[in-house]
Amino acid sequence: MSFNPFAIADTCLLIDWAYWRRRDVLFKLFNTVFIPEAVLREVRSEQTIEWVATSLAEGYLALITETSDVIELATRLVERTRLIPGLRGVDMPEAICLAIGKLRGYVVLTENRGALMAVDLLEELSSVTVWRSLEIIREVIKRGLINEEPEKIFKEYEVDTKHRFPRTDLEVVLHELKG
């Protein structure tokens, strides 16, 4: 499968990812990972700031400024998700990433469940690819960028970041990787 060499990541994804010992593998998967300017206001720890600044300097991360068409679409997505019963509303930070994913074809990297639900349920977002850390690591393993036992790699991520993969989703991915 080929996919866009560009991705856009939100704060929720980056602040976890920055604590993973193999975090730089992200840049073997994508040429450039864009981050909205607002992300810089949300990071505080030395570890994350140092990683973000170094990656910006090396060109692996790049800032993206929201254009009027992105803001307009993002605002519409915020409203739409709030009109559908049972759908969790998305807020502007995730909506901006989803809008860029739709308009530019970038892979959206997020841990926000509202964004995941929106892509699953809204027809106008059906073309958008959204990956959590679960899917990013799956791709890393599938492409042979890390050649170790998948269970060990996912466990490592959980330990480093205090993240928890839903067991059912993790089992599906592990089965796929072994198949």
Next chain:
Amino acid sequence: MSLAVLERWRRLEEEAREIRRREADWEFIEKQPPRIKAALKYYIEVGDLYIASRIAGLTVEEFNDLRKKAGIPNVV
């Protein structure tokens, strides 16, 4: 819109909420100032880091550190 898909998401949300409730350090949470306590409880129920950080009056990363201290897993 598929009702089956909505139902699957509802189940996933409930499972994640149960894990957050079960693993949270409630003693730590109850000792926090009102704004922080409310934000942590909101996070346990909803799992939305951005809104929880706004309730707490912190950046997203500052709130995420607090989440870890409170033993609440980020289930996604």
